[in-house]
Amino acid sequence: MDETAAPAPRRKNMRRDDRDQQILEEAVKFFAECGFEGQTRELAKRLGVSHAVIYRHFDSKEALIERVYEHVYTSRWRSEWEDWITDRSQKLEDRLIRFYRAYADSVFEYEWVRIFISSGLKSYGLPARYLAIVRDRIIRPAVVEARHELGLPAQPPSEAEEELFWGLHGGVFYMAIRKYIYGTGIAEDVGGAVERTVRAYLSGIPALMKQDAGG
Known part of the structure; x- marks a missing residue:
């Protein structure tokens, strides 16, 4: 198995604001590499969290993209x-x-x-x-x-x-x-x-x- 392709280890017990920031920063890297057609399930895998975790912090993929826009541009x-x-x-x-x-x-x-x-x-x-x-x-x-x-x-x-x-x-x-x-x-x-x-x-x-x- 290619270890470089393995998902990141799961991180537990993070404060909500810290988890928000972690997801946002990884989303910026992910969308820059894969484009906005990249699936949030793959993003969750890279983060080492369940898919549901992303949607506990962001209501939708569109909401996450909006945060990426604010973070990177405005x-x-x-x-x-x-x-x-x-x-x-x-x-x-x-x-x-x-x-x-x-x-x-x-x-x-x-x-x-x-x-x-x-x-x-x-x-x-x-x-x-x-x-x-x-x-x-x-x-x-x-x-x-x-x-x-x-x-x-x-x-x-x-x-x-x-x-x-x-x-x-x-x-x-x-x-x-x-x-x-x-x-x-x-x-x-x-x-x-x-x-x-x-x-x-x-x-x-x-x-x-x-x-x-x-x-």
Whole structure:
């Protein structure tokens, strides 16, 4: 028998909060490896508990997935990131570099990336909810700040303007996809690669925004 495939030894008499945390942390690893189609019976086996134990702590698989979302995604969001984007004491380029370096430090992680991609493929709606946060708190404010820096009239961001900045956001995130989904190498200095990506992308955005504005 392959000992590496054996279930974890059962742990008894754990406090409820400790058991909740144990299940959550193992679920993050499990779903990152197997996707959300992974069965909770297999998760219970890895934990060394009965299947019923999971459902004494989480009402359903969906409730467990929701906790995973909160743990992996919303708990890592930093409110100061939003302040950095709107801080007009610095050039927008410097603000975006500061944000995306911090963002990469937070999300360039095996579990974060693989769960994000898996949940999107299985229509759990988690990526849409998270990307709505990115859009409202980063992308749209960045468009407003770009218009201000370029001397363009203040107005709500257009879809075309938002798309420009989604391209930047996707360019940064694609490095994480290459590493954790495709398994290909990326720059060892992720912070430096992020900075170069931001600078290169922003070099073309002003001309496109002015062109769309008729300038």
